[in-house]
Amino acid sequence: MSFRAASKFRVLFVATSGVLLLTLTACGIHPVGGKLPTKTESPEATATPTVSAVPTNSISGREGEDGRVLAVKIDDTFQAQPQIGIGDADVVYIEQVEAGLTRLLAIFSSTYPESIGPVRSARISDIDLLAQYGHVAFTYSGAQTKMLPVIRAANVQDLGAERESSQIYPRDPARNGPVDMLLKAQILMNRLTEQNVSIATSKNMGWNFGDAPASGNPTAAVSMFWPSNTYYASWSTKESRWLLFERGLPDMASDGKQLGPTTLVIQNVSITNSIYHDKFGGITPLSATVGAGTGYILRDGLRYAANWSRATAADGTTWTRPDGTPILFAPGQIWIALTNTAPFFTLPNVSPSPIETK
Numbered sequence: 001m002s003f004r005a006a007s008k009f010r011v012l013f014v015a016t017s018g019v020l021l022l023t024l025t026a027c028g029i030h031p032v033g034g035k036l037p038t039k040t041e042s043p044e045a046t047a048t049p050t051v052s053a054v055p056t057n058s059i060s061g062r063e064g065e066d067g068r069v070l071a072v073k074i075d076d077t078f079q080a081q082p083q084i085g086i087g088d089a090d091v092v093y094i095e096q097v098e099a100g101l102t103r104l105l106a107i108f109s110s111t112y113p114e115s116i117g118p119v120r121s122a123r124i125s126d127i128d129l130l131a132q133y134g135h136v137a138f139t140y141s142g143a144q145t146k147m148l149p150v151i152r153a154a155n156v157q158d159l160g161a162e163r164e165s166s167q168i169y170p171r172d173p174a175r176n177g178p179v180d181m182l183l184k185a186q187i188l189m190n191r192l193t194e195q196n197v198s199i200a201t202s203k204n205m206g207w208n209f210g211d212a213p214a215s216g217n218p219t220a221a222v223s224m225f226w227p228s229n230t231y232y233a234s235w236s237t238k239e240s241r242w243l244l245f246e247r248g249l250p251d252m253a254s255d256g257k258q259l260g261p262t263t264l265v266i267q268n269v270s271i272t273n274s275i276y277h278d279k280f281g282g283i284t285p286l287s288a289t290v291g292a293g294t295g296y297i298l299r300d301g302l303r304y305a306a307n308w309s310r311a312t313a314a315d316g317t318t319w320t321r322p323d324g325t326p327i328l329f330a331p332g333q334i335w336i337a338l339t340n341t342a343p344f345f346t347l348p349n350v351s352p353s354p355i356e357t358k
Helices: 003-026 125-131 145-153 185-194
Strands: 070-075 091-096 102-108 136-139 156-158 221-226 229-236 241-246 263-268 271-277 283-287 291-299 302-310 318-320 334-339 344-346
Touching (some): 221 263, 221 334
Parallel strands (some): 263 334
Antiparallel strands (some): 271 283
């Protein structure tokens, strides 16, 4: 066959193939894999994380670059409020401590506020929680003597107050001890840069961001419990986030804004006594965050029953529906409540008192 004849054959084949493709498509048949997807297919079957041309933080999905990870232990008692700088955190963990009280572990990587606090002492549950983030800058006011070697051996940059100056950890003259210590976060992070200290950069933590999955259960509010503390979160359509209340009062930050995440995670964990205790003899609980378990993801006024999985301490935490479908988070701040007590949900348009739902 001559070159000219071969060229005509290729043109004829392409044209014929185009007609055949259009004919099959018009009939709803994919030319390779059978019928084309119909509009009635579940959106979850093809759901993928949101891909944005704008850079976003890997931990929170907020617009902005990934930054070095700073972890801060923050007091969560009534005397500590209003807390400072928490609104800029990418993730906030609520942990049970001695006497059934709670303490916060805040993770910053997209923004470092000028001040954060009140800063309090570290707990054993922090070590496993932080391992998934890499070699982070870990800031705290102190720790039990028996635990200090554990912190030093962990994969963290140990930046406890007993090792740093009052320029990094000043006292707030408007507060009383032990809830008067602050962290000058920007000064600390700039100093680490000047000293070329290697700190892990924020990365994907096992969860992804995108549109709300289908078939969520409408939820107006949720109550979360610890032996000596209660959190209540109410969905705000106006602000597109869960507004937090603690001990029945709005959980306000020092800037006058009410605290509250766009995605609220309730992680059911095993809470057992550790070998550590405080100076009053109170046993320090250990919240187990490595392994697998159940919980709930709340976003956009909806809730989803969920399973969590984390194979090793170095791995991130994945969240899926019982059938294995990933649950995408809403971009923005995340609060993760570590608890072993079932939450109570309030449904829309019912009595404001919390009710239990299965």
